Amino acid sequence: MPDALPDRLDVLAVAPHPDDLEILCGGTIAKLVKQGYKVGMADLTSGEPTPRGSLDTRKKEAEAARVALGSPLRINVELPNRVLMDSPENRFKLATVFRTYRPGILIVGAGRTPAASPDHHQGHLLGEAARFYSQLTKWDERFDGTKPYRVPHLVYCPFPFDAEQRSWHSTFVVDISDTFDAKLESIRAYESQFDAERFERVKHMIGSANGYHGARCGFRYGELFALPHPVGAPDLVTLVHGSKPTAPPDVPVGQGHLPMG
Numbered sequence: 273m274p275d276a277l278p279d280r281l282d283v284l285a286v287a288p289h290p291d292d293l294e295i296l297c298g299g300t301i302a303k304l305v306k307q308g309y310k311v312g313m314a315d316l317t318s319g320e321p322t323p324r325g326s327l328d329t330r331k332k333e334a335e336a337a338r339v340a341l342g343s344p345l346r347i348n349v350e351l352p353n354r355v356l357m358d359s360p361e362n363r364f365k366l367a368t369v370f371r372t373y374r375p376g377i378l379i380v381g382a383g384r385t386p387a388a389s390p391d392h393h394q395g396h397l398l399g400e401a402a403r404f405y406s407q408l409t410k411w412d413e414r415f416d417g418t419k420p421y422r423v424p425h426l427v428y429c430p431f432p433f434d435a436e437q438r439s440w441h442s443t444f445v446v447d448i449s450d451t452f453d454a455k456l457e458s459i460r461a462y463e464s465q466f467d468a469e470r471f472e473r474v475k476h477m478i479g480s481a482n483g484y485h486g487a488r489c490g491f492r493y494g495e496l497f498a499l500p501h502p503v504g505a506p507d508l509v510t511l512v513h514g515s516k517p518t519a520p521p522d523v524p525v526g527q528g529h530l531p532m533g
């Protein structure tokens with residue numbers, strides 16, 4: 273067990289490959305940092321091999337992307353790329369990260385991507401299982417001597433398009449209008465994966481997805497999340513109005529920016 277545990281994280285975001293978190297929730301990570309929360313990023317694998325990259329390149333790109341988002345911490349769990357599985361051994365490794373950094377909220381890249389890497393779905397399962405394992409007693413030796421820790425909150429961040437066809441319940445959208453540029457910059461850092469032509473394509477895809485989700489809530493750009501349970505609301509008005517409960521918002525929630533006939 274480490275002599276001194278690092279500071280607790282407010283939020284830890286987890287996904288299989290370097291560049292997944294940037295695409296899924298880079299705007300929210302940058303926004304949380306701006307809001308003063310301590311946010312960590314965990315990549316389950318190196319992302320290599322790929323047709324275009326190398327271990328060293330991916331490491332440097334992931335670091336540049338971290339800097340673009342302003343996150344103080346990026347961990348690589350060093351599980352195997354392409355053959356990532358929700359296995360007991362991998363659960364132990366990820367749960368050890370949870371027990372070490374003790375996040376208040378865990379964001380997990382979620383859903384199936386039938387036309388892309390199967391690692392994405394396994395990462396989802398692994399995140400859920402490791403969260404459960406993290407709290408277990410009498411097993412400290414399996415978690416590098418760390419003490420049990422229960423992660424209080426789990427948030428899903430669905431992979432775009434394919435996975436969204438699932439009926440996610442308890443969805444919510446975070447306004448990333450002011451951090452969308454930082455998100456794009458973090459994705460641009462992965463030059464080995466996105467040359468100029470591929471970057472234009474991914475930029476269009478992300479702008480469309482984040483523009484769509486944002487517009488549904490009256491934001492220019494938004495990222496979609498979901499909870500594994502209903503949204504709890506101590507105050508209906510605060511929930512419906514967002515952060516300004518006393519003044520009705522200029523744009524009614526759900527009607528977007530444009531007047532619709």
Ligand SMILES: [Zn+2]
Nearest residue numbers: 288289292389
């Ligand atoms: Zn991926």
